[in-house]
Amino acid sequence: xxxxxxxxxxxxAYAVAAAVILGLVVWVVADHRAQRRTLAELDARGVRRxxxxxxxxxxx
Amino acid sequence: MSADGARGVCGPAALxxxxxxxxxxxxxxxxLANPSRFLGLAERALPWLAGATALVFAVGLYLVWFVAPDxxxxxxxxxxxxxHVPAAWLGMFxxxxxxxxxxxxxxxxxxxxxxxxxxxxxxxASFTFLCLVTGALWGRPMWGAYWVWDxxxxxxxxxxxxxxxILALWHAFDDPARAGRLVAVLTLVGAINLPIIKFSVDWxxxxxxxxxxxxxxxxxxxxxxxxxxxxxxxxxxLLFATVQIAAMRNEILRRRVRSLRIRAxxxxxxx
Numbered sequence: 001x002x003x004x005x006x007x008x009x010x011x012x013a014y015a016v017a018a019a020v021i022l023g024l025v026v027w028v029v030a031d032h033r034a035q036r037r038t039l040a041e042l043d044a045r046g047v048r049r050x051x052x053x054x055x056x057x058x059x060x
Numbered sequence: 061m062s063a064d065g066a067r068g069v070c071g072p073a074a075l076x077x078x079x080x081x082x083x084x085x086x087x088x089x090x091x092l093a094n095p096s097r098f099l100g101l102a103e104r105a106l107p108w109l110a111g112a113t114a115l116v117f118a119v120g121l122y123l124v125w126f127v128a129p130d131x132x133x134x135x136x137x138x139x140x141x142x143x144h145v146p147a148a149w150l151g152m153f154x155x156x157x158x159x160x161x162x163x164x165x166x167x168x169x170x171x172x173x174x175x176x177x178x179x180x181x182x183x184x185a186s187f188t189f190l191c192l193v194t195g196a197l198w199g200r201p202m203w204g205a206y207w208v209w210d211x212x213x214x215x216x217x218x219x220x221x222x223x224x225x226i227l228a229l230w231h232a233f234d235d236p237a238r239a240g241r242l243v244a245v246l247t248l249v250g251a252i253n254l255p256i257i258k259f260s261v262d263w264x265x266x267x268x269x270x271x272x273x274x275x276x277x278x279x280x281x282x283x284x285x286x287x288x289x290x291x292x293x294x295x296x297x298l299l300f301a302t303v304q305i306a307a308m309r310n311e312i313l314r315r316r317v318r319s320l321r322i323r324a325x326x327x328x329x330x331x
């Protein structure tokens with residue numbers, strides 16, 4: 001496959017697209033982990049939502 | 061009205077008490093408006109959406125790189141169009157989605173409306189940025205310039221600046237509900253830019269080419285280039301849906317964290 005004399009522009013456009021898509025994916029995954037981690041920390045300190053189910057006894 | 065507060069007024073239990081059946085259509089819609097219900101649906105839908113996005117991207121990229129011919133005028137640089145055009149569509153679509161969500165915030169006080177708007181803003185900004193950069197990389201070899209103050213290019217740049225303004229405004233307020241109402245008003249005002257972008261190539265004498273896909277009389281692109289473009293547009297749209305739902309899920313969790321921290325601080329003050 002030949003991209004001709006403007007190969008740098010074509011590959012550059014696809015590289016920027018890949019970076020933007022990767023950035024969006026990393027952003028939502030990292031943000032989700034951060035929020036889950038903070039909620040778990042609050043839960044461990046006993047700060048829970050009023051509607052959260054009560055923790056039952058440990059089952060084997 | 062907070063998301064959890066809304067649930068108390070029109071949540072599933074309250075509506076069942078009023079005699080609504082769980083299987084009725086309005087009930088299904090109201091269930092979806094419930095943030096907890098939305099979180100459950102998002103957890104189930106996201107793996108399927110992510111898989112479909114990857115699959116359609118694989119098909120689209122195969123068509124772009126191994127099937128689509130070079131254009132008789134643009135040569136291989138036509139490959140940039142397969143990224144540039146979907147990015148432009150989604151940059152505008154995200155603002156349209158935010159405008160609908162703004163109505164949801166201001167008129168119906170929908171519990172997920174400003175969550176949807178806040179999630180869409182950075183995604184729309186990313187696609188608009190991608191559209192402008194890929195356009196510049198196409199413009200240099202084809203027009204001889206990375207940038208011209210053409211009506212289409214300028215109105216897209218204005219859209220990107222409006223996204224930045226909205227994002228700055230979201231971060232300027234501690235209370236997301238207050239920020240949501242103000243952002244909703246500005247979003248509706250900014251929606252005037254969408255028809256300007258779309259029709260700029262018809263209203264003014266622009267260097268940018270006129271519409272060649274969505275136009276009266278049908279597309280003017282050859283099917284050998286149109287089908288790869290449709291596949292890439294579908295892939296980008298699936299990506300948008302996946303990231304949007306994931307970002308909405310994160311925003312709901314962020315608001316839960318905020319309300320829990322406020323409650324913990326109040327409890328500490330009272331103790």
